[in-house]
Amino acid sequence: MAPMKLLNPGPVTLSERVRQALLREDLCHREPEFAELQQRIRAALLAVYDLDPAEWAAILLTGSGTAAVEAMLSSLVPTNGRLTVVANGAYGERMARIAETYGIDTARATHAWTEAIDVSRLDAHATQIAVVQHETTTGRLNDLAAVAAATRDARLLLDAVSSFGAEAIDFEGCRIDALAGTANKCLHGVPGTSFVIARRGVLERAAARTVYLNLVTYLAAQDAGSTPFTQSVQTFYALDAALAELAGGGGWQRRRERYRRLMHRVRGGLVALGIKPLLPDGESSCVLSAFRLPKGLDYAALHDHLKRAGYVIYAGQGEFAQSIFRIAVMGALDDADIERLLRAIRSIV
Secondary structure, three states, X not given: OOOOEXXXXXXXXXXXXXXXXXXXXXXXXXXXXXXXXXXXXXXXXXXXXXXXXXXXXXXXXXXXXXXXXXXXXXXXXXXXXXEEEXXXXXXXXXXXXXXXXXXXXXXXXXXXXXXXXXXXXXXXXXXXXXXXXXXXXXXXXXXXXXXXXXXXXXXXXXXXXXXXXXXXXOOOOOOEEEEEEEOOOOOOOOOOEEEEEEEHHHHOOOOXXXXXXXXXXXXXXXXXXXXXXXXXXXXXXXXXXXXXXXXHOOHHHHHHHHHHHHHHHHHHHHHHOOOOEOOOHHHEOOOEEEEEOOOOOOHHHHHHHHHHOOEEOEEXXXXXXXXXXXXXXXXXXXXXXXXXXXXXXXXXX
């Protein structure tokens, strides 16, 4: 039986190169070989968007993308800071819950999940804006430039968990101070490693609200070639291989072109079957699109049919749990995979 193709927004279908990296030799995280691996990954993460290591630092964590988001918010909002969180999906709302749990002075800019960001709802007195770039709840690619233009001096803290390595990120034009990302989405690694990329000057003013997720603790140790806590060595191996694969394949720009090509075929094929996208093409990311379930077909039936055909799709969340399904094109997928997927959908609608 052929391997299952994952069309959910992470984990992704692995390339053979990344899968084989998981079988490398056992390694203690206190050995110099691990320090070399860690430093190579940190440098490669900055190189994805050509960031200057004198100004920026990549900090590696063992945990999911949410761990990186929580580390970013809990560490980088100063004790006297005021944070506005843009919430137009489940992950923006999660950021707000994280900030509120830490007692951070937080204002929510609440939107319906299908809404584009209304900048008039942003707090004019916020010192920082937390926003999700790609809100996988709906597939929306949020307009960071509009947020930055509307807030003048506020700095952005970016959830780039589902966009890093595939979408354009204007670090200077959008006044981004930090972003959170993960290995197992657009970078095509495996779950277990996440990261925060932050300006070194911002890290110098960080707050200490947590022990395990304190970015200053990690930065000091990793800059010294160490780590404060046990890291997931095998997932580091996989991320190392995945980053090399990304660079060798033309970087994030070529990956975005590939995603766009595959997603164009998915959207066009489903529209031809009468299946409507939740959002217009120009508002969706290249990574994932959400679609309305056809009349008379529930998600469980579609999911199970496609799983028997070798594909795993993703359900909607919250209010969309019974009305949409989602398809992502990350990972080791090609045009033939998409054609087989469309044939499988055609056979049930």
